[in-house]
Amino acid sequence: MMAEDQKEFDLADVDDYARAIKEMGHAGTFSQQHGRLNANGLYCVGCGAERRVTIQRLWWKGESDEDRARFDIESQTVPGTPGLFTATCVQCELRHDVIVHTGPDGPEIAIFSPGRGGFSTPNTPGAVKHYLDQAHRAESVGATSAAVTMYRSALEMLLFQQSYVSGMLHKKIEALIADVNAPAWREQIDPDFLKVMKALGNAATHPNDGDIEKQKTLDRSLLIQVRAVFEELLDLVYERPVKEAERKARLAAAAESFTQ
Numbered sequence: 001m002m003a004e005d006q007k008e009f010d011l012a013d014v015d016d017y018a019r020a021i022k023e024m025g026h027a028g029t030f031s032q033q034h035g036r037l038n039a040n041g042l043y044c045v046g047c048g049a050e051r052r053v054t055i056q057r058l059w060w061k062g063e064s065d066e067d068r069a070r071f072d073i074e075s076q077t078v079p080g081t082p083g084l085f086t087a088t089c090v091q092c093e094l095r096h097d098v099i100v101h102t103g104p105d106g107p108e109i110a111i112f113s114p115g116r117g118g119f120s121t122p123n124t125p126g127a128v129k130h131y132l133d134q135a136h137r138a139e140s141v142g143a144t145s146a147a148v149t150m151y152r153s154a155l156e157m158l159l160f161q162q163s164y165v166s167g168m169l170h171k172k173i174e175a176l177i178a179d180v181n182a183p184a185w186r187e188q189i190d191p192d193f194l195k196v197m198k199a200l201g202n203a204a205t206h207p208n209d210g211d212i213e214k215q216k217t218l219d220r221s222l223l224i225q226v227r228a229v230f231e232e233l234l235d236l237v238y239e240r241p242v243k244e245a246e247r248k249a250r251l252a253a254a255a256e257s258f259t260q
Contacts, residue, residue, distance in 0.1 A: 009039050013109070014044065018107065020039050036055065037055045044091070047091055048121065053089055053090060055087050056086045057184060059083065059084045062248050078191075084097070085099040087111070094114065097109050110140060117192035119234070124234055127161065131157055132150070132230070138150060143220055148223070151199020151203070152197060154230070155201075156172060169198045170198060191237055195254070197226065203218070
């Protein structure tokens with residue numbers, strides 16, 4: 001069982017953030033003296049991964065235990081809003097500013113970071129990073145449909161930079177599948193994932209016969225799955241080749257030292 005100061009939250013989700021803030025009234029988890037809570041579950045743009053953070057309340061209208069108890073997502077009201085918090089990564093110490101507020105559909109959360117972010121890796125090209133950063137920024141303020149559109153754009157840019165330059169995204173994916181000289185990573189990922197990413201991006205952009213209710217499918221839980229696909233793709237395309245080349249060079253150098 002996880003210790004009280006090791007609770008897991010999805011801190012970019014307003015429901016989980018509300019639960020984390022409510023923990024501030026619980027002895028052993030929230031330091032009343034310093035006004036801080038340690039929790040896991042926020043994406044840090046500095047580290048490029050999910051990290052444990054220290055949440056600190058800077059200002060919150062609801063200061064009493066009664067107000068904290070009423071921080072209730074199901075009631076669609078947050079008596080203490082607006083609230084301003086910081087979430088500081090315990091690894092790189094990057095500070096993220098967090099605003100909890102009441103939006104048109106109830107409680108919402110917005111997370112602002114001092115640097116460009118998004119789900120990228122050390123060797124991801126700048127052009128691909130641009131769209132991943134846009135996806136992250138959109139998701140950080142709850143614009144999930146916009147985030148899915150940017151993930152689609154990131155995929156198209158990735159394929160463009162892999163020399164699949166003709167036509168729209170559909171044509172680029174088909175060209176990758178049909179290419180007899182395709183890069184090695186193609187065999188390590190199911191192309192259906194790429195097709196689904198394209199379909200989701202199209203759905204986020206197109207009118208869908210005027211039915212905007214369908215956009216509700218593009219929620220945060222779906223974005224988590226989209227991100228997982230992208231993380232694997234970036235690792236296959238950009239990180240593994242670099243790691244393999246470095247490993248091969250070290251082994252070759254060691255072998256060569258015996259022949260000198």
